[in-house]
Amino acid sequence: MKITLYQNEDQCCGCSACVNICPQNAISMIRNQKGFEYPAVDSTKCISCNACKNVCDFQNPKGSKNHILQAYAMQHKDKNVVFNSSSGGAFTAISDWVLLQGGTVYGAVFDNETFYVKHISAECSNERDSMRGSKYVQSSLGDVFKQIKKDLESGEKVLFSGTPCQCAGLCSYLHGHPENLVIVDLLCHGTPSPDLLVKHINRIEISSKKEIQDYRYRSKKYGYEHTHEALFTDGTKICNVDIKRILKFFVIGMRPSCFECKYTNRERYGDITIGDMWDAPKLVGITDHKGTSTVIVNTQLGKKIVDEIKDSCVLIPVDEKDIRQSALKERVKKPKNYEKFWNDYLKHGYDYVLEHYAPVTIKSWGLFTVQKCAHRLHLDVFLKK
Numbered sequence: 521m522k523i524t525l526y527q528n529e530d531q532c533c534g535c536s537a538c539v540n541i542c543p544q545n546a547i548s549m550i551r552n553q554k555g556f557e558y559p560a561v562d563s564t565k566c567i568s569c570n571a572c573k574n575v576c577d578f579q580n581p582k583g584s585k586n587h588i589l590q591a592y593a594m595q596h597k598d599k600n601v602v603f604n605s606s607s608g609g610a611f612t613a614i615s616d617w618v619l620l621q622g623g624t625v626y627g628a629v630f631d632n633e634t635f636y637v638k639h640i641s642a643e644c645s646n647e648r649d650s651m652r653g654s655k656y657v658q659s660s661l662g663d664v665f666k667q668i669k670k671d672l673e674s675g676e677k678v679l680f681s682g683t684p685c686q687c688a689g690l691c692s693y694l695h696g697h698p699e700n701l702v703i704v705d706l707l708c709h710g711t712p713s714p715d716l717l718v719k720h721i722n723r724i725e726i727s728s729k730k731e732i733q734d735y736r737y738r739s740k741k742y743g744y745e746h747t748h749e750a751l752f753t754d755g756t757k758i759c760n761v762d763i764k765r766i767l768k769f770f771v772i773g774m775r776p777s778c779f780e781c782k783y784t785n786r787e788r789y790g791d792i793t794i795g796d797m798w799d800a801p802k803l804v805g806i807t808d809h810k811g812t813s814t815v816i817v818n819t820q821l822g823k824k825i826v827d828e829i830k831d832s833c834v835l836i837p838v839d840e841k842d843i844r845q846s847a848l849k850e851r852v853k854k855p856k857n858y859e860k861f862w863n864d865y866l867k868h869g870y871d872y873v874l875e876h877y878a879p880v881t882i883k884s885w886g887l888f889t890v891q892k893c894a895h896r897l898h899l900d901v902f903l904k905k
């Protein structure tokens with residue numbers, strides 16, 4: 521009998537637990553026309569054991585027993601770390617704790633050739649550094665869950681960082697949360713299609729006639745805002761209002777399952793949950809406009825780690841009720857023109873949707889120019905106030 525893993529696209533979050541658990545290696549992830557990966561079963565290999573159906577947390581959420589114990593505002597004391605991280609560098613501080621004990625860190629990086637995002641492992645800080653910075657598209661997990669299981673069984677300490685659905689998928693695959701595993705989940709609004717980013721990068725390369733080596737969604741060049749930056753192979757960089765137009769696709773370009781997310785609540789799969797703290801100046805008086813992390817401790821292991829890294833960071837306890845994060849409360853609502861956007865994309869291509877759904881307006885151009893000038897004149901902190 522042929523196994524059907526999902527009826528509708530919004531029933532699969534793409535965590536790859538089914539791919540990793542299949543004893544026959546009969547499942548692979550295939551990218552659809554919109555750029556999202558979905559599992560496909562090779563019926564000639566499938567033995568109908570149903571392991572793939574049983575492991576699916578998204579369709580049968582088991583729920584996490586972890587609840588928020590304490591929340592903090594955190595900023596790494598090393599300014600370079602903060603500059604190269606999306607928020608306050610919490611991920612670096614936590615992963616350093618694991619690396620110092622000889623452990624392995626799993627996180628998301630850009631594939632150098634294609635600019636698709638994938639999870640890899642790192643055993644030293646140099647390798648780990650490429651995981652810094654949020655890549656706001658869905659990452660491919662490949663057989664990472666299998667690798668993690670192997671590492672854990674050999675007694676190694678492992679850190680996995682990812683979106684809440686990826687962390688839930690990992691716990692389901694492992695039938696729990698082994699003691700030597702540290703899970704860091706992100707406060708996540710949802711994951712847009714990787715194809716949109718790849719097309720965006722191609723477009724910049726064509727118009728600039730240069731090859732892109734790195735793309736940063738959250739360059740801190742003009743402060744703690746979404747300032748995209750492309751670094752070319754010839755060493756030059758651009759950072760302008762045109763390249764940050766992809767920001768407009770954050771919601772409309774999201775995976776269908778994000779609108780059905782099961783994890784936008786206070787039951788966390790992470791020992792520690794990390795995210796941005798946009799209102800740090802008001803909440804805890806960190807006014808340098810360089811980036812501050814929200815760090816939420818959910819388990820005793822998370823508590824121990826935060827206790828042991830506190831010397832490397834500025835760490836200020838906050839009342840969890842003061843954390844204004846919709847990712848802890850409710851899933852993002854599907855925009856009314858979601859289907860139209862994707863139909864237009866499939867029919868007319870990327871340039872068309874960019875022009876129609878994310879035009880450069882006088883307002884967007886003006887705001888970016890003000891942001892740039894304010895930063896140059898050191899007025900951005902004042903303007904934020």
Ligand SMILES: Cc1cc2nc3c(=O)[nH]c(=O)nc-3n(C[C@H](O)[C@H](O)[C@H](O)COP(=O)(O)OP(=O)(O)OC[C@H]3O[C@@H](n4cnc5c(N)ncnc54)[C@H](O)[C@@H]3O)c2cc1C
Binds near residue numbers: 612652
């Ligand atoms: C898709 C996505 C949506 C997010 N939505 C929100 C939100 O709504 N609100 C909020 O406060 N914060 C959100 N974040 C988290 C935020 O952008 C920062 O990643 C977080 O604050 C950690 O910052 P940092 O300075 O500690 O770490 P950094 O050093 O910047 O580390 C980034 C961490 O994110 C992981 N990561 C990067 N890209 C991906 C990816 N595509 N998939 C899985 N893991 C990835 C890396 O492995 C690393 O652990 C989101 C992140 C992602 C990737």
